[in-house]
Amino acid sequence: MPNKTILLVEDDPMNMRLAQHILESQGYTVVGATTGQEALNQIKTNLPDLILMDVQLPDIDGMTLVRIIRAKDITRDTTILALTACAMKGDREKILKTGCNDYISKPINVEKFISTVRRYLDTGN
Template sequence: MPLAENPKIAIAPLILLVEDNEANIQTTTSYLTALNYRIIVAKNGEEAVSMAKANSPDIILMDIQMPGIDGLEATRQIRLDPNLINTPIIALTALAMEGDRERCLAAGANDYVSKPIKLRQLNLLIQQTLGSVN
């Protein structure tokens, strides 16, 4: 029973990773899976909204720049669902320009991380965010 080492995590948190870049998906998924998180992946905003509704993840990592429905619009749509209104969303974006953080937070994201993502830093943020929710 590998989870017995940490009784606080009876069921590993479910993370919805919304990312359209295959290399980023592989890297992030490998790292987070190794930390005992459960990962589901959506590759665009529409998938993100439907997967969030279907799976009720513990936290959502939302890429902002995607074709079709971008991460800001997907975040807004997810926030319209009463079951997902309190689900933490961390925006992931290569846009590190003035006002981007504010735009992400205004759309409903709880936090913001600029790319390239430092995986250790992302894990700390996930732990802090989930700790403040539970």
């Protein structure tokens, strides 16, 4: 499996450790960020193949962060998957309209989590 880098933007330490463990067990390299600003700094330093991002961050709304990332030429086409505990009716459409490629509901279903990440990284969809 080719080594791909995932930027994981998550402010909850337990969720960060869980997602990082799952992703690393699948052979992915994970770079973590706990705030929107950290995420932007990480992107400048190490352009990820995919961004997994909590939509509720302490310093900036996740959807605003998606718009900032999409506005930059270097990250315009980077795959962004939202992580959200707020999977209410209509949220998927709102998240996709904002610029995310897809979303993953919390709590994480490990098999679905892995298959969603693989779908975007391993096939380039």
